[in-house]
Amino acid sequence: MELEPLQYYNQFIDPLLLKNDLWRSLFYLKEQPPLFNLFLGIGLKLFPQSAGLFYQVTFWAIALASSLCLFSLMERRGVS
Numbered sequence: 001m002e003l004e005p006l007q008y009y010n011q012f013i014d015p016l017l018l019k020n021d022l023w024r025s026l027f028y029l030k031e032q033p034p035l036f037n038l039f040l041g042i043g044l045k046l047f048p049q050s051a052g053l054f055y056q057v058t059f060w061a062i063a064l065a066s067s068l069c070l071f072s073l074m075e076r077r078g079v080s
Helices: 004-008 015-020 022-028 034-046 051-077
Strands: none
Touching (some): 015 022, 015 034, 022 034
């Protein structure tokens, strides 16, 4: 799975910095979104060969949890 946006988008820290020097790059590069860059760095460190799959599965899980929470909320409120 290709991770091309990580190399070309300016709002992400460089993937080499995320892999090799995560904490220092998060500390000094505060202009970029730190929590999202932390998420990207953890994915690159834990799954260096299949980081794209990790991100995809994580976002699917977030989408499923969000839809289930919304369904539960609508059911409690009596929405048909």
